[in-house]
Amino acid sequence: MERLEFGAALRQLREATAPATLGLPIGRRRTQGLRREELGVLAGMSADYVRRLEQGRSHPSAGVVNALARALRVGRADYERLCALAGYAAADGQVPTDLGPGATRLLERFTDTPMFVSDAAMNVVAMNSAFLALGHWELTGGPWDWNIAWRTFCDPVGGFKQSTADATDHEAILVARLRSAVLRYPADTSLAALVDEMRTRSRLFDTLWRTPRPVTVYESTGVFTDPDGDSVTLAGNLLAIPGDDLAALMLTAAPGSPDAAHLAEIVSGAGEPTIIKVGRSGPG
Template identity: 70%
Template structure:
């Protein structure tokens, strides 16, 4: 990446930062966001150095990247991007696992649509009540039981069935996402361990890790078999949640179909809280 690209990213962050969010007065301003002098003061830099950075005339140290990100209170994904543009790994390299307000609102406002939120390594962080009503995510007691990739390749769900074509798309997306996470978070020891377990436990995963398939679609269809014996076939779409480096999987049925009617029946049986936090220790 060039210094010019890094500088443009810094300028966008500066102009997108509301003064009030960093405890500066907002009244009487004629420019968007922060002034260069204000960013410099917050980051411990001179206004002239900030100007040279934004113009691509100076290359920052890793410490400067960290200082700028802290100054504007950049979300984790923005910090990762700044570090990458400057040619550095992020300071701690850990996969973000905070369920932000945006992800929480998404789960709350679509209570009739089965949905989960996962981190960049595909560890489930939270699900909604409608997702649990599908009754397919049986517990195993294993360390990685809430990781979608591990469940797909090492401990498949008995109540989750896909055609060969849909399974291929599903597997391709999961391997691509995990590879991307591994590159962006090289110091995350849990992520390294997960990849090692997958490669040693699943020949298919190891083959795809070494020679990935192209990702043709970020959606696939699956049939869920509930305890009442009536199946429902849904399409899962993977959506990005910008800023928090999270993803949401949304399961829907085509309007007016028998599966849409069946999904409504399933959702009507759902009980408990709208949003359920999950993780290695299980729901809670």
Template identity: 75%
Template sequence: MERHEFGAAVRHLRESTDPSGVGLPVGGRRVPGLRREELGELAGMSADYVRRLEQGRSHPSAGVVKAIARAMRVGRADYERLSALAGYAAADGQVPTDLGPGATRLLERFSDTPMIVTDAAMNVVAVNSGFLALEHWDLTGERWEWNVAWRIFCHPFAAFQQSDADAADHETIQVAQLRAALLRYPGDASLAAMVDEMRTRSRRFDTLWRAPRPVAAYESSATFTQSDGDSLTLVENLIAIPGDDLAAVMLTAEPGSRDAARLVEVVGAADERAVVKVGQTGPG
């Protein structure tokens, strides 16, 4: 089954690759993407071997996976997926944390919407000023203080409240994200250590880790309390940014509601900076 899934993934990527993006001429093509002969030449293998891979009749080495990914110039997420389907950890096995141009543009263009960008392990990579204006992300001095899942299970926010149903949905999402990250990045020692620590510190997390629930929808509602005692209820939506294996969490209010009006006030008083990168010691 894994061979067929790997082959299907290679074929999909090959047929989706823009020839001009890998230095090949575009004209005279009957079908989109690369021909098997072209992929083979770029990756240093025969077209027949590419065919056998796509048909699930050969199992690639880790070097072949890397050569195919490099030949098609795929993004980090696609490379990690190919590696996982072939049964290997990626070259370094580390969760990528670079804030790519796509994520940067998203933060910049939605400056009036509180938003964070996380890596695959739910570590916050960057936020916009609208998110900082919510004033709920207090720093704890702990190693994983900027990890969303860690804060939910091990050090909850005092100014962040959810109903039991929304909290259950939120927790389910975090566990699903971490399990997927650990599968794709088995060599990331920090991720593995954090999961072990969370299972030790949080009985709730350990229970969900051992018996995860399916994710119904990647959203939940929460109430944020401001320093002046006022509050607003927002809906959190998790949006994937596949090319860099990042995700964006967008916080929005119901249109026309009192919360929407309050959100405009809060964001309007925020710092002018649209993108704030985040590290272990805080925003910088």
């Protein structure tokens, strides 16, 4: 059964891969996506072996799974799925931080919605100018200035406040995401150092790490206040971007509310919509 499922997943990925994205000529094609011969050449194996894999008549080694994943340029989620179906653990590696095309499109298309994209370790990777315009995120010069979990538990952002109920939901989400990241990327020393430091610095984080709360919603509300004292209440919704192991947080106001009108004013004053990539010490 596992061989059949692996074969079906491999064929689906092959047929969904556009030849042009791999630098191959398009020409006239009878089949959708890549030909088995093309995948075989890219992965260093015969087309017949690719056929046997897709038909569930052969079991791949871990090296073969890695070669196929590299040849198809699949995202982390699809790679992990192939590994699981083949009965192997995915390569540990480092937490990916590349801003993939899916995340870029979200930031480009929702220019009037404050949004940021974070990696699996909860580091902000990029944001749009609408998020930056909120003006609430002051920098302290620390090494984890742009880590959402660190700023929540160890170095709170002064311009962001939540009710007890919303803070409880937010904290549960952050701990659950970090625990999942540690399981997937046990070789990432930066992630391990972050978690160790947080457990040392925050009694609440250490308690939740040992006894995590269940995550019931992926939404919470907060009040964002800029340096001039102007505030707006926004709800944050977390959207997974599984192919690149990223997540986007979108901030919205209740339709027709004074907060929605205020948010529109804030965004309109931000100037030309842009995407800001973020580093450890601030926007770059």
